[in-house]
Amino acid sequence: MHRSAPLVVVMGVSGSGKTTIGQLLAEALDVPFEEGDAHHPEENIAKMASGVPLTDEDREPWLDILGGWLRDNAASGGVMSCSALKRSYRDRLRDSAPTTRFLHLHGPKELLASRLQDRTAHFMPPSLLDSQLAVLEPLAADEAGATLTIGPLPSVLAHRALVVLGLAPETG
Numbered sequence: 337m338h339r340s341a342p343l344v345v346v347m348g349v350s351g352s353g354k355t356t357i358g359q360l361l362a363e364a365l366d367v368p369f370e371e372g373d374a375h376h377p378e379e380n381i382a383k384m385a386s387g388v389p390l391t392d393e394d395r396e397p398w399l400d401i402l403g404g405w406l407r408d409n410a411a412s413g414g415v416m417s418c419s420a421l422k423r424s425y426r427d428r429l430r431d432s433a434p435t436t437r438f439l440h441l442h443g444p445k446e447l448l449a450s451r452l453q454d455r456t457a458h459f460m461p462p463s464l465l466d467s468q469l470a471v472l473e474p475l476a477a478d479e480a481g482a483t484l485t486i487g488p489l490p491s492v493l494a495h496r497a498l499v500v501l502g503l504a505p506e507t508g
């Protein structure tokens with residue numbers, strides 16, 4: 337059976353595990369992984385590091401760069417981490433790459449906060465979690481993709497991701 341190349345954006349608020357799960361998923365699919373945060377303009381990183389949330393305008397040029405990466409990798413496949421907090425942001429990415437599927441990593445605030453507290457040497461301060469959660473528009477039923485709750489181990493989540501996204505190897 338013909339299947340189009342897997343093109344996945346792992347989305348969610350800060351600390352939800354986008355990078356961790358995205359890397360494992362890319363490995364399992366044997367496609368490149370791209371860290372969305374690596375494409376933020378320096379001003380965006382400085383803003384977040386100083387404890388100020390990004391605005392729609394701050395995110396626009398960044399989303400366009402990420403959309404370009406998705407477009408360039410649509411034929412061969414890829415996995416990218418990107419918070420993609422709002423529906424309008426995801427629409428913007430889909431405009432560039434219509435076959436994009438989203439994996440939304442979703443979890444309780446307490447768990448997210450404890451992960452951010454434990455994580456050192458990262459520009460994103462735990463204090464921005466509230467603003468991330470306030471802005472988040474969960475993946476809607478009409479958007480291609482799936483949502484996973486983040487409690488289990490990364491390897492378990494990556495395996496579940498393959499299944500819920502319909503990307504697990506066919507059997508039989």
Ligand SMILES: Nc1ncnc2c1ncn2[C@@H]1O[C@H](COP(=O)(O)OP(=O)(O)OP(=O)(O)O)[C@@H](O)[C@H]1O
Pocket residue numbers: 348349350351352353354355356357373417451452454455460486487488489490493
């Ligand atoms: N399923 C998991 N179980 C336990 N710890 C996890 C899990 N997923 C991620 N972590 C840990 O939680 C922290 C946040 O994970 P990660 O950096 O992957 O999240 P992120 O969504 O990419 O964050 P950000 O967007 O802020 O960069 C890391 O220290 C990571 O090791």
Ligand SMILES: O=C(O)[C@H](O)[C@@H](O)[C@H](O)[C@H](O)CO
Pocket residue numbers: 349350351373390395418419420421460468
């Ligand atoms: O849209 C945003 O506000 C940003 O992409 C953030 O989500 C961070 O870059 C990321 O979570 C790093 O911690």
